Amino acid sequence: EAGVTQFPSHSVIEKGQTVTLRCDPISGHDNLYWYRRVMGKEIKFLLHFVKESKQDESGMPNNRFLAERTGGTYSTLKVQPAELEDSGVYFCASSQDGGRRWTDTQYFGPGTRLTVL
Amino acid sequence: GQSLEQPSEVTAVEGAIVQINCTYQTSGFYGLSWYQQHDGGAPTFLSYNALDGLEETGRFSSFLSRSDSYGYLLLQELQMKDSASYFCAVSQAGTALIFGKGTTLSVSS
Numbered sequence: 001e002a003g004v005t006q007f008p009s010h011s012v013i014e015k016g017q018t019v020t021l022r023c024d025p026i027s028g029h030d031n032l033y034w035y036r037r038v039m040g041k042e043i044k045f046l047l048h049f050v051k052e053s054k055q056d057e058s059g060m061p062n063n064r065f066l067a068e069r070t071g072g073t074y075s076t077l078k079v080q081p082a083e084l085e086d087s088g089v090y091f092c093a094s095s096q097d098g099g100r101r102w103t104d105t106q107y108f109g110p111g112t113r114l115t116v117l
Numbered sequence: 118g119q120s121l122e123q124p125s126e127v128t129a130v131e132g133a134i135v136q137i138n139c140t141y142q143t144s145g146f147y148g149l150s151w152y153q154q155h156d157g158g159a160p161t162f163l164s165y166n167a168l169d170g171l172e173e174t175g176r177f178s179s180f181l182s183r184s185d186s187y188g189y190l191l192l193q194e195l196q197m198k199d200s201a202s203y204f205c206a207v208s209q210a211g212t213a214l215i216f217g218k219g220t221t222l223s224v225s226s
Contacts (some may be wrong), residue, residue, distance in 0.1 A: 004159070021212065033213065043160070043204065044212035056212050066145075093214075104149070106214060109160040 004028065006092050012115045018080040021112045025074070025094030031055075032075050033095075033106060034067060034085035038088040046090075049075060082116045089113050095111070119143045121217035128223045129195050137190045137220045139205035141213045150183050150214065152204045160204060163190070192222070200224045222223055 005024045013019050023033045032037040034046040039087070047057040053071035059065070064083070068076040079086055121141045131137045139149065148167035152160040164172055166181035166188060175180050179190040192199055206214040 027196075034218075035214075042218045043206075043216040045215070046134055059213065105165060106163055107162060108152070108160040110157075 004092055004094050006090075009110065010113045010115075011108070012117065013082055014036055014117050015084055016081045018078065019082055019114060020082055021077045021092075021114070022078075023075045023077070023092030023105050023109060026107055027082040028096065029094035029107075030072070031095040031106075032069060033093040034075070034077055034106075035091040035093065036088050037091065037111075038051055038085075043091065046077075054086040079114075082114075084116050087114055087116045119207075119215050121207060121215060123203075123217040123220050125218065126221045128225065131195055131197060131224060133189055133194050133195050134191065134194060135142050135222065137192075137203050137205075138224070139188045139190075139217055140155055141188075141205070141207050141215075141217075143207045143209065145209040146183070146186075147208045149179070150188045150206045150208060151177075152206060154204065154219070156201075161204075163168070175206045177221055184196050195224050197224050197226065 007022045011019050012097045014111045030051050035043050043111040045059040049069045049089045052069050089111040091108050091111045093108045095106045135226045151163040153163050154160045164179040166179050166222045173178045176193045181188040202219040204216050204219045206216045
């Protein structure tokens with residue numbers, strides 16, 4: 001079974017430019033999460049989709065970040081315009097749904113390393 | 118606020134046993150997970166505790182005490198390949214994971 005995949009693996013852009021990150025969750029996983037790790041700090045939650053609906057976007061830092069999950073499959077995270085403090089590793093994770101013991105097991109992708117110059 | 122505390126670094130030798138502690142202070146609690154991350158890789162799920170006690174998975178075990186807001190990951194028969202970062206994370210009923218800052222484990226021969 002394929003794991004969570006993310007594209008691109010690395011992105012280097014200049015301040016003010018736009019970048020779009022993509023995440024393909026494990027097939028059949030309704031839950032999709034975005035996280036970010038800024039250098040030296042902990043991995044922090046950005047938002048959570050259940051199918052195509054945003055369940056929780058309390059972690060989104062500001063309105064320069066826009067996440068979508070059309071059709072409830074893959075998701076994109078767009079940063080526009082990018083700022084220096086947006087640099088970090090952006091992780092996507094997915095999980096199944098429904099009252100099993102391992103409901104909360106989230107499986108992570110390898111991340112996209114974003115550098116804003 | 119919500120916080121998880123774990124040691125920043127741990128060193129050990131091959132064959133040894135190491136314990137990585139995690140204490141948490143969160144507004145909600147559903148379970149404690151542990152993840153392993155090798156440099157540049159995806160955080161990989163290791164274990165999950167929702168109830169008090171010890172869960173064993175091969176060389177790795179994880180423990181939880183809800184009354185003490187404390188858990189630990191126990192790694193036995195350490196191997197060089199176990200050198201990685203280890204994160205504890207609290208889940209809050211199916212939503213976001215709240216992560217600790219991670220513990221870097223270095224295993225030497």
